[in-house]
Amino acid sequence: MCGIAGIIGADPTDRIDPAEIHEMCQTIVHRGPDDEGIYTHGHVGLGMRRLSIIDLSTGHQPIHNEDKTIWIVFNGEIYNFPELRAGLERRGHRFYTNSDTEVIVHLYEDSGSDCVKQLRGMFAFALWDEPQQRLLAARDRFGKKPLHYALSNGRFLFGSEIKALLTATPELNDINARALLSYFYFGYIPDPQTAFTSIRKLPPGHLLEFIDGQMRTRKYWDLPAYGVHDPESEEECLEDLEPRMAEAVRMRMISDVPLGALLSGGVDSSVVVALMSRASSAPIKTFSIGFRDQDFNEASHAKLVAETFGTEHHEFVVEPDFGSVLEKLTHHMEEPFADASMVPTYYVCEMARRHVTVALAGDGGDELFAGYDRYQVERRRSWFEFIPSWAGRLYRNSLFSRLPSGLYGRRLLFNLTLPYADRYVDNLSILPAEKRERPVFSDEFLRSADNFASPSQFYRDCLTGAPAHDRLSRLQHLDVKTYLPADILTKVDRMSMANSLEVRTPFLDHVLAEWITSLSPRWKFRNREPKYILKKLAERIGVPRSVLYRPKQGFAVPLVHWLKRDLKDNLLDLLLEPTTLQRGYFNPQGLRQLIQEHLRGRRDRSAELWTLLVFELWQRNFLTSHTNSTTHPSQSREFLTAQA
Numbered sequence: 001m002c003g004i005a006g007i008i009g010a011d012p013t014d015r016i017d018p019a020e021i022h023e024m025c026q027t028i029v030h031r032g033p034d035d036e037g038i039y040t041h042g043h044v045g046l047g048m049r050r051l052s053i054i055d056l057s058t059g060h061q062p063i064h065n066e067d068k069t070i071w072i073v074f075n076g077e078i079y080n081f082p083e084l085r086a087g088l089e090r091r092g093h094r095f096y097t098n099s100d101t102e103v104i105v106h107l108y109e110d111s112g113s114d115c116v117k118q119l120r121g122m123f124a125f126a127l128w129d130e131p132q133q134r135l136l137a138a139r140d141r142f143g144k145k146p147l148h149y150a151l152s153n154g155r156f157l158f159g160s161e162i163k164a165l166l167t168a169t170p171e172l173n174d175i176n177a178r179a180l181l182s183y184f185y186f187g188y189i190p191d192p193q194t195a196f197t198s199i200r201k202l203p204p205g206h207l208l209e210f211i212d213g214q215m216r217t218r219k220y221w222d223l224p225a226y227g228v229h230d231p232e233s234e235e236e237c238l239e240d241l242e243p244r245m246a247e248a249v250r251m252r253m254i255s256d257v258p259l260g261a262l263l264s265g266g267v268d269s270s271v272v273v274a275l276m277s278r279a280s281s282a283p284i285k286t287f288s289i290g291f292r293d294q295d296f297n298e299a300s301h302a303k304l305v306a307e308t309f310g311t312e313h314h315e316f317v318v319e320p321d322f323g324s325v326l327e328k329l330t331h332h333m334e335e336p337f338a339d340a341s342m343v344p345t346y347y348v349c350e351m352a353r354r355h356v357t358v359a360l361a362g363d364g365g366d367e368l369f370a371g372y373d374r375y376q377v378e379r380r381r382s383w384f385e386f387i388p389s390w391a392g393r394l395y396r397n398s399l400f401s402r403l404p405s406g407l408y409g410r411r412l413l414f415n416l417t418l419p420y421a422d423r424y425v426d427n428l429s430i431l432p433a434e435k436r437e438r439p440v441f442s443d444e445f446l447r448s449a450d451n452f453a454s455p456s457q458f459y460r461d462c463l464t465g466a467p468a469h470d471r472l473s474r475l476q477h478l479d480v481k482t483y484l485p486a487d488i489l490t491k492v493d494r495m496s497m498a499n500s501l502e503v504r505t506p507f508l509d510h511v512l513a514e515w516i517t518s519l520s521p522r523w524k525f526r527n528r529e530p531k532y533i534l535k536k537l538a539e540r541i542g543v544p545r546s547v548l549y550r551p552k553q554g555f556a557v558p559l560v561h562w563l564k565r566d567l568k569d570n571l572l573d574l575l576l577e578p579t580t581l582q583r584g585y586f587n588p589q590g591l592r593q594l595i596q597e598h599l600r601g602r603r604d605r606s607a608e609l610w611t612l613l614v615f616e617l618w619q620r621n622f623l624t625s626h627t628n629s630t631t632h633p634s635q636s637r638e639f640l641t642a643q644a
Contacts, residue, residue, distance in 0.1 A: 002050045002061065003031030003160040003497070004073040004147075006126055007168060008135050008210055009043025010154030016045035024164040025049050030332075031075075031160060031497045037061045039071050044128055048073040051357070051500055063101045065109060066094050069130045074101040075160055076123030076145045077504065079251040084118060101125075108136070113207055116220055120251075120511065122504070124202075126158055135210040141221045141510045142364070143191065143204030143485030146493060150199045156210045162334040165199055172198045175623075177448065180336070180615075182455040184431040184441075187338030187611055190458070190486040195335040204485050221510070223480065223517050226466070226473035230520035237523055237533050238540060240515070245537065248509035249275040249360065257357035260285030262348055262503065263311075265301030267371070267531055267538055267548055268362025272506055274541045276360060277309040286311040287352040287359065289318050289344045301547050308544055316351045318344050326614075327621050332498045336618040338430065338611040339487050345495040353499040363488055364507035367479045368516045369531040370524040375475055378424050382471075384416040392417030396435065405593060406602050411436060424475060425459045428483075430611050432456065437608070439590035458482075472521045575609075580616050 005024035007016050018040045025036055025047040032049030039046045039062040048061045062071045078084070081100035084107065089095065093106040100121075107115035108127055113136055122144035126137045137158060139147045149158040152169045159165050165172055179193040189195060191203040202208055205221040231237040249272055253259060261276055263269050263286040276284045286306050290299030299315055306313035329342055352359050366372050395417050403410050414436055415426050431437045433449045434456075441449070459482060466477035489505075496503040507513070519533075526532035535548045574580060575595065581588050591612070598605035 002048045002073070002075045003028030003164075004046075004048045004075050004124065004126060005159040005164040005168075006044075006046040006073065006157070008045075008128075008156040010213065012043050012133070014043035014155075016040050016043060018045065020168055021045040021047035024159060024168050027163040027167050028159070028161050030500055033500050035060060037073075039064075039073075039128075041130070044130075046071055046073045046126060046128060048075075051502060060097075061101060063097060063099065063105060065105045070105050070108060070127065071130075072101060072105050072125055072127040074104060074123065074125040076121055076125070076140065077252075077502070078103060078119050078121040078123065079254065079509075080118075080120040113138075113209065113220075116207060120509065122508075124160065133211060135208075137202060137208040137210075138220070139202045139204055139206055141205045142480075142489065142508045142513070144489050144493065144505060144508060146490070147202040148194065148199055149202060149208065151215060152198065154213055156215065162194060162196065162199055166196075172196055174198060178452050178455075181433065181449050181452060183336045183338070183615065184433060184611065185429045185455045186482075186486075187430050187607075188487045188490065189335050189337075190482050223467070223477065224514050226468035226477065226517055227470060227520050229515075229518040231523070234533070234536060237519070238537055241533060241537055242540065244512050244515055245271065245506070246275050246279070248506040248512045250279045251509070252360055252504040252506050253279060255358045258285070258355065259358040259360075260287060260352060260356040261311075262286075262352060262359050262361040263288045263302045263305060263313075264362065265298035265303075265305060265547065266362065267535060267543075268365030268507065269302075270305045270362075270543045270547055271365075271534065271538050271541070272360050272362050273305060273309055273311065274538070274543055275506075277311065278541070284309070284311045285352075285355055286313045287348055287355075288313070288315050289348045289351070290315060291318055291344075301550075304544055305547055308542060314351060314355065316347060318347050326617050328498070329495070330614060330617040330621045331625075332494050333490075333618070334494075334622060336615045337487075337490070338607075338614050339491050340610050342491045342495055345491055346498060349496045349499040349501045349503070353501040356501075358502045358504065359496075360504050360506060361492065362507065363492055363503075363505045364484065364513070365531070365534065367476055367484050368507055368513055368524075369534045370472055370476055370521070371531045371534075372479070374424075374427060375472060375525065375530065376528075377427065378420075378471075378475060381416055381423060381427075382420060385420065387417055389419070400436065401438075405439065406597055408603075420471070421460045421463045422456075424463065424478075425456045428459070429456065430607050440586060440594055440608070440612075441590070442584055442587050445585050470521050472525055476524075574616055575612055583619065585615075586612070 009016055018038050021038050021040060028049050032051045035050035037048050037060055046062050050061060062073050064071045078100035081103045084103045088106045095102055104115060104125060107118055116138045123140045124145040124147040126135060128135055137147060146160055147158060148162050148165060150165055150172050152172060157165050157168055174197045176193060176195055176197040179189045179195050182193060183189050191201045194201055205219055206217050207220050208217045261273050261284055263273055273284060273286055288299055288302035325343060329346055396414055400414050415423055418426055431440060433441050433446060434454055438446060459478060462481050463474050463478045466474040468474045468477055492503050523533040538548050539545060575591060594605055594608060597603045598609055
């Protein structure tokens with residue numbers, strides 16, 4: 001695992017200073033504390049920071065081909081590299097390392113940009129082809145590893161993290177107002193946007209080529225059609241699933257450093273631990289976190305799984321020091337990010353890193369096996385589709401804004417009267433500025449936001465255009481394309497890399513995921529039971545039934561308690577400080593009302609308040625050190641253009 005960065009100059013007469021690449025790499029030392037490597041040649045500069053996992057002695061990057069005309073910096077792991085290497089050696093390629101990175105160089109010599117289609121793993125890389133004066137960059141199929149890029153004065157810059165680009169080119173710091181609007185809606189900024197107008201994320205499953213000063217991106221992979229494979233029996237389905245799942249786990253246990261598992265006590269991580277234990281001759285190290293608020297505490301379930309499979313178990317009760325941890329995390333996230341589970345994720349990664357360098361986790365199981373509660377919520381709310389569309393429009397357009405904001409059922413009825421695609425997206429939304437949360441925002445912000453296309457439009461298009469015939473599969477497809485890469489995998493990458501820990505996700509092995517996607521939805525949600533066939537597999541391999549058949553928690557956090565107890569005074573002070581209000585995003589009266597609704601127990605507004613709190617902390621903890629922008633809406637070039 002590594003962090004990568006680099007610059008391709010505007011033309012061949014440019015000269016990239018190695019010191020500039022070194023400065024970019026210094027911003028991502030946490031991603032690779034073991035080593036630094038830099039290659040510069042004329043107008044090309046590639047850099048990396050290395051966390052040594054495989055080939056500890058000879059895997060130093062950048063890595064090159066036999067005649068040193070092709071160079072690569074790579075972040076990730078290629079799990080099928082032994083098979084790929086064997087085939088390349090039979091075709092005459094000569095290797096000078098034992099690393100997975102070198103395989104990509106020789107595959108590129110044979111197959112060009114199509115080399116990426118043969119890779120089975122998680123990755124982001126940048127490869128320089130000197131004879132063709134061509135940069136090829138790629139990101140893995142699900143977006144497990146990040147890659148940011150920008151064009152500035154003809155120069156192409158890339159990096160694992162945004163701060164590497166801002167260090168090299170501070171003028172890239174103009175705030176992306178459209179992206180901030182997306183953040184308020186969904187709590188994260190979806191690909192390919194970032195919080196900065198000129199910086200982009202390469203979407204999952206995409207390639208990027210930069211040649212002759214021109215850049216183009218293209219998709220190289222996508223999920224297959226949903227629900228086209230329907231095994232005749234449960235036994236047949238399990239006979240297919242078990243070896244595929246076991247292989248995905250086994251491949252991710254290849255490591256030259258200590259390895260363990262993040263164990264939440266839920267279905268997905270328990271299956272991973274069970275299969276790891278089967279494949280290992282020694283006890284697996286497992287790591288769990290708990291909370292003092294027992295209604296959110298899964299530690300006892302994790303402990304039961306650990307005892308069942310004889311793991312070397314470590315447990316930590318999270319009592320966050322919010323002052324220090326939120327400052328640290330909002331700096332590492334680089335963009336405003338409202339998933340509060342980043343806090344326990346950070347702590348469990350911190351604990352795991354004291355014992356191991358690599359950990360397997362269960363991320364991806366909810367999206368692939370239909371495990372989210374919101375799928376069941378949508379199923380129940382579909383019963384209200386008998387409401388005439390004209391009545392729904394009348395309520396939303398004429399009545400909703402006139403009703404008292406604290407009236408019970410006001411927002412629920414707004415949601416129930418929407419068409420299904422709009423209803424599901426609205427259910428995902430935290431602070432949509434279109435209608436139902438307008439009082440929170442300033443008039444200035446709303447006037448500007450009204451000139452942009454709704455951030456929810458892409459979500460609706462993704463939902464209705466999914467390669468699926470049934471509604472459940474469409475919902476899963478939307479989450480795989482948006483929530484999974486932009487929230488779940490971003491959180492896991494940043495929080496693990498903040499602790500120099502590599503996290504691997506067997507469920508997101510693309511070969512396994514393609515098979516699960518093709519599986520009929522009746523095997524994913526059956527008899528009102530989500531993750532039906534995965535739970536049957538878990539039973540088969542020994543996971544206790546009491547772990548499997550109980551209300552879902554996952555990495556849910558006691559946010560409602562934090563905001564009423566630990567963060568109460570700080571929240572009121574920070575959100576209503578002149579510094580916050582003078583930024584021009586919020587209406588002070590609407591903000592006060594939101595806070596009071598929550599503190600008086602009238603309504604749980606923890607998600608909205610956390611979203612606003614993190615946004616302000618991002619302004620203070622990241623922007624102050626990486627931009628000179630005031631971040632006031634009227635100062636954004638994008639807002640000025642929208643209002644012109």
